[in-house]
Amino acid sequence: MTSLLETEDETMLRDAARGFLADAAPVANLRANRDQGRPFDTGLWREMAQMGWAGVLVPEAQGGADMGHRAAGILAEEMGRTLAASPFISSAVMAATTLRAAASQQAEQALTAITEGRLIYAVALDEGRKHAPLNTALVAQKAGNGFRLTGTKAFVADGGSAQRVLVLARTAGSAGEAAGLTLFDIPADRAGLHKMARATVDSRDHAQMVFDGVEATGDEVLGTLDDGWALLARGVQAGQAAVAAELLGVAGGAYGMTVGYLKERKQFDRTIGSFQALQHRAAHLWAEIEVTASAIANAGRVLDATPTQAGLAVSLAKARAAQTVDLAVREGVQMHGGIGMTDAYDIGFYMKRARVGSEWLGDYGYHAAQVAAARGF
Amino acid sequence: MTSLLETEDETMLRDAARGFLADAAPVANLRANRDQGRPFDTGLWREMAQMGWAGVLVPEAQGGADMGHRAAGILAEEMGRTLAASPFISSAVMAATTLRAAASQQAEQALTAITEGRLIYAVALDEGRKHAPLNTALVAQKAGNGFRLTGTKAFVADGGSAQRVLVLARTAGSAGEAAGLTLFDIPADRAGLHKMARATVDSRDHAQMVFDGVEATGDEVLGTLDDGWALLARGVQAGQAAVAAELLGVAGGAYGMTVGYLKERKQFDRTIGSFQALQHRAAHLWAEIEVTASAIANAGRVLDATPTQAGLAVSLAKARAAQTVDLAVREGVQMHGGIGMTDAYDIGFYMKRARVGSEWLGDYGYHAAQVAAARGF
Amino acid sequence: MPETAALDAFRTEIAVWILSACPAPLLGRPMGEDRIVWGGRKWQFQDDDQKTWMQAAIARGMTAPRWPVEYGGAGLSRAEEKIYREELERLQAPPPLESFGLWMLGPALLEFGTHAQKLAHLLPVTRGEIRWCQGYSEPGAGSDLANVQTRAEDMGDHWLVNGQKIWTSYADRADWIFALVRTDRDAPKHKGISFMLIDMNSPGVTTRPIQLISGKSPFCETFFDNVKVPKSYGEDNPSVVGQVNRGWDIAKYLLTHEREMIGGGARGLLGGRSLGQVLGDLDGAMDDPVTRAEAMRIEVNALAFAMTMERYKDQAEAGRGVGNASAMLKYYGTELNKERYELLMSAAGSEAVEWDGPHGSLAPEWLRTKANSIEGGTSEVMLDIIAKRVLELPNS
């Protein structure tokens, strides 16, 4: 496999992204969005699309940049650093990867629309409080030539803003089985689909989706009937790797803000960064971030090289990212002292996003168990 | 329940024990015993018996001091502090508690002999690498008026020096069941009982005992046939509490040695105890020891007040003690630096005893699970 | 009568009194922060029962059981007060009155104040008439509490106070504030501070609430803009407690109290149920070995910590102080509570991250625990105290 070192192209991409986001989407934007009840900034998302980010995983034939998952991870990481909100992971990573694997003409049209920033997708997957895709119980019942979907999806990221939804439904089998799951690609304003916005601590777009006899045609089945999970799993893995990368960025952002504070803040007539106990904790945190960065780079590389064998690499990345960002935000808030507890200060936003991102698409325990299974125990 | 504070009597007992052990059994004794291949010092044990320690749990009618489990814990803790080796826990705590509960005339005679230091008991219990008394598979087969014992007991503490053995054997039922276990009280030199000394890292007396058709009479059944576990469980719980107390002492001894070193050792032209990172770690360790001390005191109190309901209290004490002593010896060795790694220095002995004591009669995982079960999960 | 018999008699007497004085509707109600009776001029009872109960307690001195009768207390012994608290808990009766005046100002004045100061200030506290807040922290000072910049200039008959305090709980609802102010700018940091009592109605005092990451909070910023504080509120009743420039001694004395109170917050949080039981309500949570192992660890530590609180309390009640070791309670209790909430959040998964989701106020409570290891002295300061004063390690 290629080295885990960044290529020159990747470094250029990172530098460009970092520069752009520092200007266009500093943490202050998240605060403004929150205070104005806006889950993300549509103008910003358009700019990202113009830079090719929305099409980072889309083939050139559909107008995409086709830069691969390592590049997508770099973008997600940089967005995490400034907590920039966008439908990037839902739409440009998860939906795009799934649609690309579906390889239908309809899917290709959708990919072009995603790339151009005209179309936002959400993925309606989990139904309970924890990530467990095979437990899908939302039913798609045969009705004439089509289907009728009934059930509830919890915690659909970007579910409020999406124009289309990939929804995993059960057409056969029972909870816990992959067989019998079918993937539908339907418009989000279809009759009977009720979206309830959830006020989450990270101030982003999350919705509960209630499917009250929602009709779907046979053409709206993506991939094969009863075998939709094989297809969506590719998108979910890509999403897990991207969320892991975002969390690495969140950790890095919190760490950077904290070390900056340690260097500037004085107490007991000393810069607090000169206190050895804090130094050792900051150094340990840095070490954890470095080690996690390797797992993130590896997940991107493996997804690009051997996407069908990426399970271990992706779960390793998400497990490490969840643990590392947790440490980073806890240390960040504690080391900021009282000021870190105030809403007026930004470090709290990192803690809130870390919590949601760690949960999304599987937490540490879920992914550590996947690693263990892949490693034979 | 009485307060967890020490009574005046208990404080006097502690002070007396500490004074005696500092003189008569400093860590240097352990080194001398090890270098001379002696698991413990019989003269020292005689002196302890003369002070009433061997009879601390024996009724006055049998010549004992009958001071209770809290007092036994204080003695065990002080022995732990200087790593004083003796058959105290096997004989004076586990066997004595069991024999006392048996309340037979034979048992009373044995208690007197224990009290006077004339008789050392071992308890032959576990057969595998982890504590799991109900998994007892050693068979006691009916043979005429008596029994024939066949099987192997692993890791019998004080098994090499004991003159008598309490051995748990299966007379009915199958592995995992408490019913069908019978307790025998037999001389350690009975034909067919082979003792293999084990060279353990703590340089104490541990033996594997192979029972090769060992004969036991019906009179040698302690308590009731097929119901021996109920009786022995009392002794085992008392032993667990005492080992926990010993480990608290081991933690305290390692901590004391380490803080002493921090105050005296200079490096980079500074006393290393002035480095804040070490200060915070030492302070945290002290906090853990304080919290564990409460759990140890509580276990003794509960064993004295309501011995039949002591499971939670005892497991809590052992779980805490295992975790705390582990931290104490790891920090102790690391903070001593290179010198701590040399055999010439004492801190390594604390690490070795901590490892064995944490394992003996159930490790952290075993006891934490017991706590969880007692707390309804 | 032997001592224990006297205490038994007292237990019966006080239980009878509680049952007769505390209106039945108050008994057995769940106690939340919203049900606390704080008192003060701006105070409004939620119902008449609260008022009835408070006034009955005032009449018997039971709002401040251990204070001397002449200052509005009941003059109880330590042992008697403990019995009173135990009976309140057993009968599920709420405390008749809570306040910073009772918790903090009282102990300070009883230890350092003049007779006239005690009379003037403590009686209104015990009667729920005056509500106090505490003005220690300042912006930019953080853990360095002695870094007091709010200054009080000596203007002859009054002090002229200018500066700013932060983290003053309920300052917007308090009538008076006890504050650390700098009365000597040339003295070493700890030597020029005074402990001053200031009427919040004085011209120039303003407050502003602070929004936390967890949402609304009782914390305020408090500003002093040319506030005139009389040197004396009456004969032998100066506005400064103890000696001028020696206020740090009083602050240190009170910090020890505060630490014990905050560290104790970790107990009884789940209404007597174990953490594992609460988690067991969430389908499948306890099947995850990571969650189970962590729940076991926290349960073990929480039980042992509760015993330690008990042991330290007994020691304090036995008249042997716990001194700087109280820093351990603060440190251990708040860190443990943070761990507990992290696990609860994780087990409740995506439901937990909603501000008002199916688990009620879990998210804001989780974020709020993060402040516990900062307010009242950070965990780092607690570890410093343990290292230097308990372990006696040398200064760096």
Place this chain on the structure above:
Amino acid sequence: MPETAALDAFRTEIAVWILSACPAPLLGRPMGEDRIVWGGRKWQFQDDDQKTWMQAAIARGMTAPRWPVEYGGAGLSRAEEKIYREELERLQAPPPLESFGLWMLGPALLEFGTHAQKLAHLLPVTRGEIRWCQGYSEPGAGSDLANVQTRAEDMGDHWLVNGQKIWTSYADRADWIFALVRTDRDAPKHKGISFMLIDMNSPGVTTRPIQLISGKSPFCETFFDNVKVPKSYGEDNPSVVGQVNRGWDIAKYLLTHEREMIGGGARGLLGGRSLGQVLGDLDGAMDDPVTRAEAMRIEVNALAFAMTMERYKDQAEAGRGVGNASAMLKYYGTELNKERYELLMSAAGSEAVEWDGPHGSLAPEWLRTKANSIEGGTSEVMLDIIAKRVLELPNS
């Protein structure tokens, strides 16, 4: 020929050479510390195959592949050396020769030595004729390596060396030692140290092995009692490497090397099997949620750490140094390895605590891991380095 094609050709060539030069009985044998070929005057091969293999490697310069040919090396590029190591591993051939001379002295001399020094000292190293040991640490200095008390007095034509070194690995079997000695007692601590090459056969040099808590060890104490060290071993071949009093620069340079080597010890320890698989061999161990959760955690961290080693190695090989960040590898790798052994000990229970129990040398290995976070710079020193040089936090 494009670069990759050339490397492919080299890979084939070197594989053929290994298979022809390395006697078949050596291939595929498990590699243990007892199978290492160290060389030196006191060295005795375990069998003729070892000797045959070493001499074949010497003939081709492959005991020191990247060193210049004139000093006994093969003059390979970074990429070629990497291929050589990969092929050795793939074909399960042992390294023909290992030594502190190759690992430590070589890099120091190549960077700081004169041509004559390199010729005189490096050739015997590549030929396995002279075995070196390293004399840095001193009793009482601990982590403060610059606190060198062993002194070398300038006696005109020679240095007179007196003092004591500790933790000198295999000093009792070494022919020469490279040591830090104090040549200026008045200069600041780091400025009066020289990097000196001393013949262990010199009168006045004695060694004594050190017993560790884990048992016998390669470590020794080394004593210098009025040892005369010539100023020069020949023309342009002084006994001090680099400038007199500037030896600290060389020591720092080598410390970075050493750190990377020790931190790497955590990899591949279990013969390619995962920790969970090894634990799974122990009946029931993985049913315990505490053990399972801990095994998962260590597995996750170990895999990510292995990737980090890989990444840092690639970075170094790409010619971009990792500098002080290597302190992280040392810190993380040794701490992780301690955790791994704690878990193995716990899972093997009472069987683990025997010196020679059913799990072989587990107990001494467990105790030995405790030294890994001390030797070559303690974890605390590594964290200091990261904090000050990588994070650039201010000095305390």
